[in-house]
Amino acid sequence: MKKRIAIFASGSGSNAQKIMEHFKNNSVAEVVLILTNNPEAYVLQRADNFEIPSHLFDKQEFYHSDDVIRLLKNLQIDLIVLAGFLWLIPQSLLQAFPNKIINIHPSLLPKYGGKGMYGDRVHKAILAAKEEESGITIHFVNEHFDEGEMIHQSKFKIEPDDDLEMIKFKGQQLEHTHFAKVIENLLKKMKS
Numbered sequence: 242m243k244k245r246i247a248i249f250a251s252g253s254g255s256n257a258q259k260i261m262e263h264f265k266n267n268s269v270a271e272v273v274l275i276l277t278n279n280p281e282a283y284v285l286q287r288a289d290n291f292e293i294p295s296h297l298f299d300k301q302e303f304y305h306s307d308d309v310i311r312l313l314k315n316l317q318i319d320l321i322v323l324a325g326f327l328w329l330i331p332q333s334l335l336q337a338f339p340n341k342i343i344n345i346h347p348s349l350l351p352k353y354g355g356k357g358m359y360g361d362r363v364h365k366a367i368l369a370a371k372e373e374e375s376g377i378t379i380h381f382v383n384e385h386f387d388e389g390e391m392i393h394q395s396k397f398k399i400e401p402d403d404d405l406e407m408i409k410f411k412g413q414q415l416e417h418t419h420f421a422k423v424i425e426n427l428l429k430k431m432k433s
């Protein structure tokens with residue numbers, strides 16, 4: 242039976258888009274739900290374009306009810322993918338889906354991770370530190386921001402005249418190349 246993926250995203254959802262494309266006609270898995278905390282998130286439009294259902298929740302529902310967990314359990318979700326999701330995953334969700342939640346982060350963790358480190362803030366910090374290389378990390382999610390077991394890293398070189406947009410672009414290219422493939426490999430190894 243195909244594995245079932247749910248994606249959490251808070252913004253544009255370009256990674257969610259690549260994952261939906263990859264699993265559209267795929268024998269290993271399918272994307273069955275997109276979840277967001279942001280009613281303005283462009284990922285909602287992307288989900289509609291793929292005719293994949295979406296669910297919008299607020300802080301009350303996410304942190305003070307079991308509604309999201311119940312929804313994910315009812316849909317028999319095998320893997321939860323955080324793709325630019327900006328809220329801390331609560332203990333209750335981690336316990337309901339042990340070793341089944343992964344995240345992508347736009348740096349070579351443990352560098353430039355933790356609270357406050359998301360999106361452009363990460364790229365700006367990398368630029369300010371005059372790093373000669375950076376990259377992406379895909380990792381399991383634990384109770385802390387960006388500290389779970391690492392699954393995959395890939396790197397790119399930073400040239401002396403690279404600006405914020407170029408660093409962002411290079412990182413995004415790596416994310417779009419690797420994330421869906423890493424997810425597929427992980428799902429192939431996962432017991433049902």
Ligand SMILES: Nc1nc2c(c(=O)[nH]1)N[C@@H](CN(C=O)c1ccc(C(=O)N[C@@H](CCC(=O)O)C(=O)O)cc1)CN2
Nearest residue numbers: 326327328329330346356357358359383384385386387
């Ligand atoms: N329990 C976990 N939850 C989440 C993890 C994780 O590893 N464990 N990863 C994050 C994603 N993340 C980077 O990869 C990240 C996202 C957001 C923040 C942050 O500081 N957020 C702000 C709120 C921003 C907003 O609502 O606009 C905050 O919490 O004050 C840090 C890291 C996803 N969740």
Ligand SMILES: NCC(=O)N[C@@H]1O[C@H](COP(=O)([O-])[O-])[C@@H](O)[C@H]1O
Nearest residue numbers: 253254255256325345346347359360
């Ligand atoms: N700390 C989490 C974090 O910074 N995540 C980053 O947000 C972007 C979302 O882009 P997208 O909405 O276009 O996929 C991605 O670059 C992802 O690594």
